[in-house]
Amino acid sequence: MNDSRAAVLDRVRAALGRKPGQQxxxxxxxxxSERNLTTPERVELFVQQFEKLNGKPVRVRSRSDxxxxxxxxxxxxxxxxxxxxSLSECGITDLAGVQHGFTSRDDLRAACTTAAFGITSAxxxxxxxxxxxxxxxxxxxxxxxxxxxxxxxVIPASGILASLDELFMRxxxxxxxTSSMVLITGPSRTADIEQIxxxxxxxxxxxxxxxxxxxxx
Amino acid sequence: xNTAPIKIKQTIADTDLQKAIYTATGRxxxxxxxxxxxxxxxxxxxxAAHELxxxxxxxxxxxxxxxxxxVSAHGGKVVFCNDAAEVxxxxxxxxxxxxxxxxxxxxxxxxxxxxLNERLEHHELESVETDLGEYIxxxxxxxxxxxxxxxxxMTRYEVADLFTEKLGVENEVVIEKQTKIARGVLRxxxxxxxxxxxxxxxxxxxxxxxVVVENEGNARLTTSxxxxxxxxxxxxxxxxRATDLVVFLKLLGRSATGQALxxxxxxxxxxxxxxxxxxxxxxxxxxxxxxxxxxxxxxEKRESLFCIxxxxxxxxxxxxxxxxxxxxxxxYSGPIGKIIxxxxxxxxxxxxxxxxxxxxxxxxEVCPVKIDIPKQLLQLRAExxxxxxxxxxxxxxxxGFHLYAWLMRHPGLFxxxxxxxxxxxxxxxxxxxxxxxxxxxxxxxLRSWMQERDLPPPAPKSFHDLWKERRK
Amino acid sequence: MPSGRVSLFxxxxxxxxxxxxxxxxxxxxxxxxxxxxxPEAQTCCGQPAFNSGYREDARKVARHFLKVFRDxxxxxxxxxxxxxxxxHHYEDIFQDDAAMLRTSHEMAPxxxxxxxxxxxxxxxDDVGARYDATATYHDSCHAxxxxxxxxxxxxxxxxxxxxxxxxxxxxxxxxxxxxxxSVKFPEISGAMxxxxxxxxxxxxxxxxxxIDSSCLMQLEGAIRRAGLPxxxxxxxxxxxxx
Numbered sequence: 001m002n003d004s005r006a007a008v009l010d011r012v013r014a015a016l017g018r019k020p021g022q023q024x025x026x027x028x029x030x031x032x033s034e035r036n037l038t039t040p041e042r043v044e045l046f047v048q049q050f051e052k053l054n055g056k057p058v059r060v061r062s063r064s065d066x067x068x069x070x071x072x073x074x075x076x077x078x079x080x081x082x083x084x085x086s087l088s089e090c091g092i093t094d095l096a097g098v099q100h101g102f103t104s105r106d107d108l109r110a111a112c113t114t115a116a117f118g119i120t121s122a123x124x125x126x127x128x129x130x131x132x133x134x135x136x137x138x139x140x141x142x143x144x145x146x147x148x149x150x151x152x153x154v155i156p157a158s159g160i161l162a163s164l165d166e167l168f169m170r171x172x173x174x175x176x177x178t179s180s181m182v183l184i185t186g187p188s189r190t191a192d193i194e195q196i197x198x199x200x201x202x203x204x205x206x207x208x209x210x211x212x213x214x215x216x217x
Numbered sequence: 218x219n220t221a222p223i224k225i226k227q228t229i230a231d232t233d234l235q236k237a238i239y240t241a242t243g244r245x246x247x248x249x250x251x252x253x254x255x256x257x258x259x260x261x262x263x264x265a266a267h268e269l270x271x272x273x274x275x276x277x278x279x280x281x282x283x284x285x286x287x288v289s290a291h292g293g294k295v296v297f298c299n300d301a302a303e304v305x306x307x308x309x310x311x312x313x314x315x316x317x318x319x320x321x322x323x324x325x326x327x328x329x330x331x332x333l334n335e336r337l338e339h340h341e342l343e344s345v346e347t348d349l350g351e352y353i354x355x356x357x358x359x360x361x362x363x364x365x366x367x368x369x370x371m372t373r374y375e376v377a378d379l380f381t382e383k384l385g386v387e388n389e390v391v392i393e394k395q396t397k398i399a400r401g402v403l404r405x406x407x408x409x410x411x412x413x414x415x416x417x418x419x420x421x422x423x424x425x426x427x428v429v430v431e432n433e434g435n436a437r438l439t440t441s442x443x444x445x446x447x448x449x450x451x452x453x454x455x456x457x458r459a460t461d462l463v464v465f466l467k468l469l470g471r472s473a474t475g476q477a478l479x480x481x482x483x484x485x486x487x488x489x490x491x492x493x494x495x496x497x498x499x500x501x502x503x504x505x506x507x508x509x510x511x512x513x514x515x516x517e518k519r520e521s522l523f524c525i526x527x528x529x530x531x532x533x534x535x536x537x538x539x540x541x542x543x544x545x546x547x548x549y550s551g552p553i554g555k556i557i558x559x560x561x562x563x564x565x566x567x568x569x570x571x572x573x574x575x576x577x578x579x580x581x582e583v584c585p586v587k588i589d590i591p592k593q594l595l596q597l598r599a600e601x602x603x604x605x606x607x608x609x610x611x612x613x614x615x616x617g618f619h620l621y622a623w624l625m626r627h628p629g630l631f632x633x634x635x636x637x638x639x640x641x642x643x644x645x646x647x648x649x650x651x652x653x654x655x656x657x658x659x660x661x662x663l664r665s666w667m668q669e670r671d672l673p674p675p676a677p678k679s680f681h682d683l684w685k686e687r688r689k
Numbered sequence: 690m691p692s693g694r695v696s697l698f699x700x701x702x703x704x705x706x707x708x709x710x711x712x713x714x715x716x717x718x719x720x721x722x723x724x725x726x727x728p729e730a731q732t733c734c735g736q737p738a739f740n741s742g743y744r745e746d747a748r749k750v751a752r753h754f755l756k757v758f759r760d761x762x763x764x765x766x767x768x769x770x771x772x773x774x775x776x777h778h779y780e781d782i783f784q785d786d787a788a789m790l791r792t793s794h795e796m797a798p799x800x801x802x803x804x805x806x807x808x809x810x811x812x813x814d815d816v817g818a819r820y821d822a823t824a825t826y827h828d829s830c831h832a833x834x835x836x837x838x839x840x841x842x843x844x845x846x847x848x849x850x851x852x853x854x855x856x857x858x859x860x861x862x863x864x865x866x867x868x869x870x871s872v873k874f875p876e877i878s879g880a881m882x883x884x885x886x887x888x889x890x891x892x893x894x895x896x897x898x899x900i901d902s903s904c905l906m907q908l909e910g911a912i913r914r915a916g917l918p919x920x921x922x923x924x925x926x927x928x929x930x931x
Binding site: 235535577663668 | 712737833835861862865867873876884909911913914
């Protein structure tokens with residue numbers, strides 16, 4: 001395979017007329033466009049966009065209200081929650097039927113295949129697209145927001161960024177922080193058969209955002 | 218082949234298929250228009266994307282090496298492959314070493330390009346397509362019809378019969394239920410698979426990362442459930458920085474389906490690390506040449522490599538909207554397929570292809586990275602006529618154009634020729650158009666014209682004649 | 690009040706098949722006070738050869754055009770595709786010939802598609818025309834996408850007395866002519882024409898207007914084959930009508 005590496009790179013350089021190690025000309029700076037929005041404006045915009053995607057927003061004023069909201073949504077069924085501290089701080093991990101604290105990949109997967117709900121936090125949310133930004137890590141596993149048929153994301157209002165631009169302004173190198181950053185924009189969907197829209201193909205068909213507006217008037 | 222496929226006539230005559238293609242592409246066009254209308258900086262982004270791609274492609278070796286370094290730094294491995302066979306060899310070799318038997322795949326035109334599934338099939342390695350449209354096509358043994366909507370041409374009834382035949386389920390024509398059936402079958406595959414193979418929408422040089430966008434969640438499952446993830450991508454997929462995604466992501470979803478962002482945008486930079494609970498243990502990125510270096514040689518043809526596979530050019534192409542995705546010689550259809558097929562395979566393989574266009578320019582108008590497709594088509598046409606000359610064919614057409622050029626430089630003779638034509642042509646009553654030509658005239662281009670349309674007779678007096686009279 | 694001299698490049702198809710378009714254009718310009726010059730040695734812009742991949746033949750024809758029109762200040766053309774050939778593609782065919790490249794660059798800004806000449810040089814959008822019809826406008830591809838001509842003709846048509854203008858949903862879709870495409874791929878070309886005709890029928894217009902005679906030839910040919918009572922007319926003929 002080393003031969004292929006050399007062969008490919010040699011062909012590329014020969015085609016371009018470049019020498020090994022030759023520096024390219026400088027790049028222009030990244031094309032960010034900034035949006036100045038207050039937190040209430042971000043919340044409003046996020047809710048609006050999230051609803052357009054068929055996401056269901058639930059706005060609460062406190063952490064304990066967040067737990068109550070999640071309990072109501074769960075309606076006695078089983079959930080898997082991530083290890084995000086904010087979820088236990090809200091009391092969500094203490095709710096009946098919520099499995100949490102997984103550190104084994106196999107145990108986590110088994111739990112996710114039978115749970116009705118996957119409950120996560122989100123590192124950020126994006127207001128102008130109604131997206132969750134999930135960074136995999138000790139606190140957040142990948143499969144919790146993917147395998148169960150319903151995903152509940154619990155986010156503080158202060159975590160809502162204006163846009164994709166603001167995300168990359170804050171996190172210009174996601175690879176430094178995680179092996180997996182996923183932007184989730186609405187429930188899983190397809191229109192592959194006769195262009196008819198169906199939700200919940202492989203990922204969750206229903207998605208909730210529990211937005212905790214603590215201290216925000 | 219030398220002439221266009223016969224199937225074109227059949228496709229045009231199939232009214233149901235015509236309706237399916239026209240409505241599906243029309244819908245995608247409308248969605249794109251709405252979403253780009255709401256993006257005031259849309260034209261600025263197109264220019265930025267074009268410039269970023271030009272910079273990257275012009276300095277591709279640098280970014281390949283930077284990418285490779287960053288992949289390794291995060292615990293992954295880059296595998297260089299000259300061609301399709303080497304990709305298959307790598308996958309097979311790894312599968313054997315790991316005693317892997319089941320592969321799940323998400324949608325990737327690059328893997329279609331190299332016939333990956335066919336190559337793996339012969340080695341008792343099950344490779345399952347997990348994108349719903351691709352899964353259906355895999356069961357039906359068909360090629361994708363469209364970059365973004367692969368099963369555009371199939372009806373729910375065909376899907377129902379297919380599932381009954383191949384999965385043994387009861388015949389189900391309700392689309393939502395068909396989707397649930399596929400979801401159930403494929404979920405088992407995801408959870409049992411040893412290896413997950415994806416393509417890549419973008420490769421990020423400064424991060425050693427792969428970006429995969431999708432709506433279903435199958436790519437996420439493909440990259441999160443199995444212990445090994447292999448991403449297969451052409452070398453041209455590189456962009457310099459993660460922050461450049463603010464340009465490309467804003468263009469890709471909108472151009473393809475009218476979505477500001479697709480449901481899932483995954484930025485993956487290696488196997489799971491540190492205290493991450495799930496994710497693959499091994500992460501490979503296959504960088505495929507597969508003939509791309511041939512296009513790099515020509516500074517103009519290089520532009521074809523800017524393509525981000527959004528499918529907008531297909532949707533807007535009046536020719537694609539008539540002939541559909543199965544009448545093109547290669548896996549890449551539509552306007553982009555029309556230029557890269559000859560650029561990869563040599564223009565004389567399918568000399569008719571660059572001419573199967575009215576040069577309307579709708580494709581160039583909507584291309585998010587501003588590839589000048591009509592200009593490339595015109596260039597390819599010039600290459601075909603050169604190719605025919607050296608191959609000794611096409612001489613009657615060449616003579617025809619020599620005659621045309623000669624006449625056009627001899628105005629007096631041009632007008633004489635015109636006067637003769639006016640005298641010889643049939644003159645329908647009442648100043649009408651010619652509905653039928655006499656047998657000896659109904660040949661060649663005239664016959665082709667008459668097949669579909671009436672023909673105007675040459676004017677009894679040319680403009681030259683009328684102008685002379687006016688001046689008196 | 691505009692005045693001065695303009696030269697007509699009527700195009701080969703207008704000269705031989707649709708001369709009334711050229712006459713109409715001359716009428717409109719003379720009424721506006723222009724003196725018309727018609728260089729008689731004119732023939733073709735070279736587009737048929739260029740589009741078919743015969744660049745050397747295209748060059749020969751282009752050189753003739755450049756010679757014939759060398760000293761003309763304004764060249765008015767009743768065609769978007771021929772105008773675009775001269776102003777956009779002569780630089781492609783002469784890219785290896787510095788002298789001819791210079792000549793084509795000098796020529797390009799002097800060549801005007803007819804509607805653009807009226808609006809931007811003569812600076813008129815109402816020529817006092819009368820044409821009784823319910824019409825729909827077809828955007829020819831070269832005019833629309835290479836010359837960015839879209840609102841101009843519509844503005845001119847809006848000021849024509851007796852004319853009701855309706856927009857078709859497929860106004861910007863190609864009619865299917867594409868030069869030799871129309872005879873190399875007749876099934877596709879014919880199908881494209883019929884799609885346009887369906888769109889025209891949905892507007893219930895009795896007339897289709899375009900600034901390109903080749904598009905009109907394609908559409909009218911298909912309309913007549915289908916036996917439909919729809920007229921096609923060049924913008925110049927509408928504007929010359931009283």
